[in-house]
Amino acid sequence: MPVEEFVAGWISGALGLVMGHPFDTVKVRLQTQNTYRGIVDCVVKIYRYESILGFFKGMSFPIASVAVVNSILFGVYSNTLQALTATSHQDRRAQLPSYTHIFIAGCTGGFLQAYSLAPFDLIKVRLQNQTESKLWPGSPPPKYRGPVHCAVTIFREEGPRGLFRGSGALMLRDTPTLGFYFVTYEGLCHKYTPAGQQPSSTTVMVAGGFAGIGSWVTATPFDVIKARMQMGCVNQRAYKGMLDCIVTSFRQEGLGVFFRGFTINSARAFPVNAVTFLSYEYLLRMWG
Numbered sequence: 174m175p176v177e178e179f180v181a182g183w184i185s186g187a188l189g190l191v192m193g194h195p196f197d198t199v200k201v202r203l204q205t206q207n208t209y210r211g212i213v214d215c216v217v218k219i220y221r222y223e224s225i226l227g228f229f230k231g232m233s234f235p236i237a238s239v240a241v242v243n244s245i246l247f248g249v250y251s252n253t254l255q256a257l258t259a260t261s262h263q264d265r266r267a268q269l270p271s272y273t274h275i276f277i278a279g280c281t282g283g284f285l286q287a288y289s290l291a292p293f294d295l296i297k298v299r300l301q302n303q304t305e306s307k308l309w310p311g312s313p314p315p316k317y318r319g320p321v322h323c324a325v326t327i328f329r330e331e332g333p334r335g336l337f338r339g340s341g342a343l344m345l346r347d348t349p350t351l352g353f354y355f356v357t358y359e360g361l362c363h364k365y366t367p368a369g370q371q372p373s374s375t376t377v378m379v380a381g382g383f384a385g386i387g388s389w390v391t392a393t394p395f396d397v398i399k400a401r402m403q404m405g406c407v408n409q410r411a412y413k414g415m416l417d418c419i420v421t422s423f424r425q426e427g428l429g430v431f432f433r434g435f436t437i438n439s440a441r442a443f444p445v446n447a448v449t450f451l452s453y454e455y456l457l458r459m460w461g
């Protein structure tokens with residue numbers, strides 16, 4: 174089992190995360206709080222009341238965790254594809270596997286990374302949603318003092334299963350959409366790379382960027398449901414389950430609620446995934 178894909182996935186995931194975290198924080202606020210009138214209002218209020226650091230709340234944890242999760246995603250994807258087609262990463266450039274095999278490998282990676290991502294994503298969303306600021310005198314202290322305190326508090330108040338709150342929605346969000354993610358990437362790289370050559374950096378970045386947009390566009394409804402399930406007990410809207418969350422959100426806020434964060438997800442997805450795939454391919458070529 175080639176290890177380099179796991180290491181390349183780790184490093185590329187960390188780079189992509191730093192690029193995209195501010196977008197992600199704005200998205201999570203829009204999805205779970207009704208205090209903002211839109212993206213611009215959210216950005217202005219975060220900057221005014223929480224400074225630039227407000228956009229990076231909850232990032233320290235994902236740097237380690239989401240990078241590891243990305244490592245699992247790319248490592249499992251590549252090794253599943255190798256098991257299905259007996260081809261290595263380099264072989265695939267010459268002979269593209271079937272899209273069915275690519276989709277299956279992407280879904281496999283998506284499912285396994287979602288399971289490992291769940292606790293880390295929960296902590297990230299809880300920290301991102303803390304609007305208290307040290308800059309304003311009299312501002313109440315935040316409930317969670319940091320990622321570790323957040324994890325311990327969730328464990329103590331909601332039990333060990335509390336750390337996996339929203340994991341069902343997370344798996345439904347990630348499994349099919351990561352299948353499409355890799356189908357889009359591999360397909361665009363194959364289409365715009367002359368036979369017998371390696372895709373150029375531009376091709377890798379554009380293919381990765383559109384793969385990110387395509388997967389986030391299809392993932393946004395379940396992304397909203399996931400975030401609401403994760404915030405349920407904090408916002409006093411503890412849902413009885415995913416269906417209750419969907420029905421309650423639809424009844425109270427209409428169909429549009431499931432597309433909150435759609436624009437910011439798409440704006441974030443292109444640069445994050447362009448950087449992720451470029452660094453992934455560069456590292457694998459370097460280790461050739």
Ligand SMILES: C[N+](C)(C)CCCC[C@H](N)C(=O)O
Nearest residue numbers: 347350351385388389392445
């Ligand atoms: C499956 N879903 C759409 C959620 C994510 C797909 C892209 C994952 C990438 N690391 C990023 O953060 O954009």
